[in-house]
Amino acid sequence: MLMFRTLLAIAVAAIATPAAAETVVIHAGRLLATPGAAPLEKQTIIVRDDKIAEVRAGFIDPAAVGADGRLVDLSQQFVLPGMMDLHAHITMRLFQPRPGRITDSVTMRPADLALRAAVSARQVLLSGFTTIRDLGAPHDVIFPLRDALNAGMFPGPHIIAAGSMLSRTGGHGDPHLLRPELRMHIEDYGKPCSGVAACREGVRERVADGADVIKISVSGSGSDETGNASAEPDLLPDELETIIATAKSLNRRVAAHVTSTKGINAAVRAGVTTIEHGTYADKESFALMKQKGVILVPTTYVSVFLDKPSIQAGLKPEEWTFLSAAIKRARQLPGEAYRAGVKIALGTDAGGDLDANRAQELELYVQSGLPASEAIKTATVNAAEALGMSDRLGQIKPGFRADIIAVTGDPLADVKLLSTVDFVMKDGRVYKSGGQPTVQP
Structure with missing residues (x-):
């Protein structure tokens, strides 16, 4: 590599x-x-x-x-x-049900994914998003794509890329839905970690591969019980602290996928840079985020494209029960966080779908209670701060x-x-x- x-x-x-x-x-x-x-x-x-x-x-x-x-x-x-989108997946098509996304991962070659993503990147740029932070993609696709786009070889936004997410063994991000012999081929999920030594090595491996930012998973997703409001954090305190300390030693920021209340609070206390999704954040979560200067990336737009019959058809009934509750909560979150004084940066969780309307994230913020002026800040000034690039973006x-x-x-x-x-x-x-x-x- x-x-x-x-x-x-x-x-x-x-x-x-x-x-x-x-x-x-x-x-x-x-x-x-x-x-x-x-x-x-x-x-x-x-x-x-x-x-x-x-x-x-x-x-x-x-x-x-x-x-x-x-x-x-x-x-x-x-x-x-x-504008900037701080939670994107440019190599994926997320408007399709889960089986289709998994099929893409095992049937499409890296060059296929890269060429498809290059078309998507042009569309993202033309929609007014000049920078994106990609938080989950195969290493052999996203890093060469990033380098080519950042060099201006073809039209597209600047990319800050994480590569694969770092999660616990068996947690969100570990491709345990697949047969064991296939899991090693799903690089956008990546190799999970268990224990301090493995988690430290996981950070170092990602930076060596080219990661600009480290993405970690501290809970499940909104469609399973490990991501609901009362779920325990996926990573233990010593694992979390090790990941963040290692990332800091390598001058990398940490973005935490997390939906459960306990997971959010644990991630904030440990020192992550941004909370991704943050679905079940409560008053204590907001107070901690203000105290620690952690920025929330609500990804409210994901509630729009997940709330479709085609997506629901790919889920088990119990998964839809969890997900429908998460969708409802996601619509309320930005306004509650804003009123609590939490800083918000725009992130959509959109993939490379050509019909994605990333600016709808701003509309959802306004609908939940942000003034339009504050919503625009989330895509500009606040996003630059979250990236550590307030001196240039x-x-x-x-x-x-x-x-x-x-x-x-x-x-x-x-x-x-x-x-x-x-x-x-x-x-x-x-x-x-x-x-x-x-x-x-």
């Missing part, structure tokens, strides 16, 4: 030669430079190469900033930073990455507008303008 990534890096360097330096001058009718603050009227954004160089009041003549200045006229539109200001989107109308008044993005720029390059792609597949 290491040799493969080295060869890929050489190939990327050879193919993705930098374009000639260019200055782009964007006239923004309204600019939400820092979500959470008031938008500014009639602003000029100056982009040089892949960074934002300046933001000036008024509409500046491109000729005033240099002979190479090129105007992008968004003077009739609302401009804001590119989530705002439109000098020195930040030139990831910019625009819509017609005011998303602060109607957040649904972010489901139909008109303009997308990533790293200073325009991928969508006037609602149409500018770069073909």
